[in-house]
Amino acid sequence: MKTQWLQYTGHALSILIVSATFAIAQTPEERGLEIAREAERRDTGFGDLKAELNMVLRNQHGQETQRQMRVRTLEQEDDGDKSLIIFDNPGDVKGTAFLSFTHRKKSDDQWLYLPALKRVKRIASSNKSGPFVGSEFAYEDIASQEVEKYTYRYVEDERFDERDHFVIERDPVDPKSGYRRQLVWIDQEEYRVWKVEFYDRKNTLLKTLTVSGYSQYIEQYWRAELWSMVNHKTGKSTELQWKGYVFSNGFKDRDFNRNSLAQAR
């Protein structure tokens, strides 16, 4: 009888302890958001950045096309980044430039400079799911990723390539997004993104992005050399080969407006 009472107390106590632990522990949504916020926090404060990009587009037969462009980014204090992309080839798009103001809570502002007409044209940014220059990257894939654009859920930890990662699921907030959800692998040590799986509106795996060749700049910021996107549906792929990362360029808002867009070279 006394043993049974002790057992019941033991059970009750263990239930109490377990419940208490649950009360303190985070929900997967909170954990996911926390990881996303930490990743953003670690990349905040870089100021400005410029880089050269060689884009290799491969079709399902392995045939390749290349495009070169230059990218400039200016961090904003309470909003998404401003970025300017200048196309260097092919010849017919040389001198074309694209300006984008990413916003956290509303649609991005985007402009296109058409050198043949010397015209700066405002474009509807609701086109985020469309392919960026015919590649496997959609506009929303290359835009600066802001925490507010998704809702998060922590899934699990996973180890590969001798690294420990957090796997989090993120669902785009914008109904215009081409994706239902994404799975993101973020390493636990430096909070860098190594892999992203993109699921379309029907929840089938559409594309996988693999990131590699990370280097650290100005002792804090990590940037990758290679982004490789494979489209499982079409068999096409696009590789973004980044080089020439330069920080602290002294860019100002004045370098990211319609006036500077029209003069971009």
Added chain:
Amino acid sequence: MNILRILLVLVASAHAASAADLSWELGAEARLFPRDGLDGRQHGHNSSLYITPELFHDWGDQRLAFAPYLRWDQGDDERTQFDLRELYWRRSFDSADLYVGVRRVFWGVTESLHLVDIINQSDLAENLDGEDKLGQAMLQLTLLRDWGTLDLFVLPHFRERRFPGTQGRLRGPAVAEHTVYETDAEEWNPDLAARWSHILGDFDIGLGHFYGTSREPRFAPSGSSLAAHYDLLHQSSLELQYIRGDWLGKLEAVRRDGIDGTSLAAVGGFEYTQVGILGTNLDLGWVGEYQYDDRGAPFFPVGDNDIALGARLTFNDVQDTNVLFFAAIDTDKSSRFGSLEAARRMGTSGTLRLEARFFANLHPRDPLAALRRDDYAQLEYVHYF
């Protein structure tokens, strides 16, 4: 260690600051006219070539740009031309830009008609649609402020509008042989222009004013031929654009004041984009605009009470294939103008373009009446190197 880093950055900037860039564009065009022109002197099927190099040299806050343009036309001597499209020096300051020389400036937001785009003269010999412009000499100061961007222009030299010659197609019933200016200074009358533009929330706004020789000629009989009269003009312009989701609302309006009195013209409408139609990567963009102009004789503007509709299909493929269908209907005279354009990249340095235009239902007194036998199809290959 800090000093070394600073030195490295300085050296790197000195090298990066000086950059020259030369590119060439060469185009070959074949035009097919299924019918003979109204005037026996006008040519039939035609071919033409153009070449235009573009040179940029950037150093520090300065730039030098040079872009001459040369075209040879088989059938129309007037279409053969050499034009200096660009030759300017630009100096950038903290919140201002200064330009001296010949260049091209675009004003406007609408698609079917560029009503407020007054700085550069239109080259209608190149193409009927008025999107080709001649170089314009100018002194331009751009001021960048919190309250907007202010562009100020002094335009010291006037360029006459280019039209096809007597042997050319897609022209008016007669070719002007004399030019008459309202001012004594003629083409050396300095024209002045200013434009303020700003983004206010979801609105883009632009207010401009031009005072000088009107870019648009008024034709009047002169002896046994025709003279092109270029009168002085005060033109105030408004540009307004509203963006919301997939929609863009656009408006351009001008108020003109000159020797022929005061007139008003406007063009406005929408642009709507359907991203990824029918589950594909294709985008379909729709444009609908209404054109109004209250001028009567002697101008007879084309867009006086017209509806313009356009549909652009963008394939979003590696070759940047796109197709544009455009139609304009005059609601008074029920004349119709249709245009089909398609373009696709060939290889890595070429583009193939198709352009087909037709004129239908033209009333004899319609300003486009002289073009009623000038339906054409054009194939153009452009090579970039």
